[in-house]
Amino acid sequence: MEDFVAAVASPGTNERLQFARQVVMGKGIDPATEAGTNQMRRYLEERTTSVGYSAVQSRKAVLDDPGADSLDRRTLFRNRGLTFNTSIFINLAIDQALDAIKAKGLVRPGKVQRIAVVGPGLELNDKQDGYDFYPPQTIQPFAIVDSLIRLGLGRPAEIQVTAFDLSPRIIQHIEAARTRARAARPYMLVLPRNVDRPWTPSLVTSWKRFGHHIGEETKSVAPPPSAGRVEVRTVLVRPSVVLSTIPRDLDIILQRLEPSSAGGQFDLILATNILIYYDLFEQSLAVANIAKMLRPGGLFLSNDPISELPTTPITSVGSTDATYMNLPGIGEAGDRIVWYQRR
Numbered sequence: 001m002e003d004f005v006a007a008v009a010s011p012g013t014n015e016r017l018q019f020a021r022q023v024v025m026g027k028g029i030d031p032a033t034e035a036g037t038n039q040m041r042r043y044l045e046e047r048t049t050s051v052g053y054s055a056v057q058s059r060k061a062v063l064d065d066p067g068a069d070s071l072d073r074r075t076l077f078r079n080r081g082l083t084f085n086t087s088i089f090i091n092l093a094i095d096q097a098l099d100a101i102k103a104k105g106l107v108r109p110g111k112v113q114r115i116a117v118v119g120p121g122l123e124l125n126d127k128q129d130g131y132d133f134y135p136p137q138t139i140q141p142f143a144i145v146d147s148l149i150r151l152g153l154g155r156p157a158e159i160q161v162t163a164f165d166l167s168p169r170i171i172q173h174i175e176a177a178r179t180r181a182r183a184a185r186p187y188m189l190v191l192p193r194n195v196d197r198p199w200t201p202s203l204v205t206s207w208k209r210f211g212h213h214i215g216e217e218t219k220s221v222a223p224p225p226s227a228g229r230v231e232v233r234t235v236l237v238r239p240s241v242v243l244s245t246i247p248r249d250l251d252i253i254l255q256r257l258e259p260s261s262a263g264g265q266f267d268l269i270l271a272t273n274i275l276i277y278y279d280l281f282e283q284s285l286a287v288a289n290i291a292k293m294l295r296p297g298g299l300f301l302s303n304d305p306i307s308e309l310p311t312t313p314i315t316s317v318g319s320t321d322a323t324y325m326n327l328p329g330i331g332e333a334g335d336r337i338v339w340y341q342r343r
C-alpha cells in the first residue's frame with residue numbers, strides 16, 4: 001500500500017500509474033500532498049474491502065448456495081462498478097466454441113465478414129498473476145480475427161470488426177493503435193503463461209498457436225525475476241488487421257447502430273464478461289439491441305447466459321465448455337460459451 005501510494009504520487013512515464021493518479025485525482029485527492037496521501041490510503045483501504053473481500057464473499061455465497069436462484073448467478077456483479085479488465089483465457093474459449101460451431105455447420109466457411117465485439121476490454125495487468133511488465137493491451141478484437149482465419153470461417157481481406165465500448169479509455173486505446181497502424185506500425189500483443197499453473201493441454205495448444213494468422217511472432221521482453229516461472233509469447237499484429245477494427249462509443253444497454261448506418265447487420269457478435277454486470281432488465285435491453293444488429297441466422301456468443309424472451313428473436317443453439325485449468329482444492333476454472341442464433 002505504502003509503495004503504491006508513493007508511486008502514484010510520482011507516476012513518471014508509467015501509463016498504469018498515470019491512470020491510477022487520474023482516478024484518485026478524479027475523487028478530489030491530490031496524492032502530491034501529505035493530506036492527499038492520507039486520503040488516498042483510506043480510499044484504497046475502503047475500495048480493497050468493498051471490491052475485494054466483500055465481493056468475493058458475496059460471489060462465494062451465491063455460488064455455494066444450492067438454492068440460489070439462477071437469476072442471482074446471472075446478475076452476480078450487478079452491484080459492482082464496471083471494470084474493463086480482460087484476459088487471454090476467454091478468447092481461447094471463443095476459439096474452441098467457433099471450432100465446434102464450424103463442425104456443426106452453423107456458419108458457412110469464408111462467410112463471416114462483419115463482427116461486433118461488445119466491450120472488448122483492456123488488459124491493464126494480467127488478471128491472474130498480476131504481470132505488468134508489458135503495456136496495457138486489448139485482445140478480443142484481434143483474437144477473433146485470428147480464430148476466424150484459422151478456421152477458414154472468414155477471409156483476411158473481408159473481415160471487419162466493430163468494437164463497441166462505453167469506456168473512452170478503450171475507444172482511445174484502439175484509436176491510438178489505428179493511428180500507429182496507418183504509419184505501418186504493428187500492435188504488440190504479449191501473452192504470458194505462468195508455467196506453474198496447471199493449464200489444460202488444449203489451453204496450452206490454443207495459447208501456442210494464438211496470433212499465427214494475424215501477425216508475426218517476435219522476441220519477447222524478458223519478464224523481471226519477480227515474475228517467477230513465466231513463458232512469454234509476443235505477437236506483432238499486422239497494421240492491416242489493426243485497421244480492420246473500428247472502435248465505436250456505444251452503450252449496449254441504451255444504444256445500437258441502425259443497420260443502414262453500419263452498412264448492414266453483423267454476422268457474429270461477441271459479448272463476454274459484460275452482461276453479468278447488469279440486472280435482468282438491463283440485460284434484456286442489451287440483448288434486444290444485439291438482436292437488432294444481428295442478421296437473421298447470425299450468431300451471438302456469450303459466457304453470460306441470457307434469459308430468452310419471446311419478444312427477442314434469439315435462441316440458444318448450443319454451447320461449449322472450455323476448461324482452462326484444474327485448481328487443486330477449488331476445481332475446474334473455465335467458461336461455458338453459449339451460442340445464440342438470430343431467428
Ligand SMILES: C[S@@+](CC[C@H](N)C(=O)[O-])C[C@H]1O[C@@H](n2cnc3c(N)ncnc32)[C@H](O)[C@@H]1O
Pocket residue numbers: 082083084085086087090118119120121122140164165166167170250251252253271272273274
Ligand atoms: C469486464 S470487461 C470484459 C472484456 C472482454 N469482453 C472479456 O471478456 O475479457 C467489460 C467490458 O465491457 C465494457 N462495457 C461495460 N458495460 C458496457 C455497456 N453498457 N456498453 C458497452 N460496453 C460496456 C467495459 O468498458 C469493458 O470493456
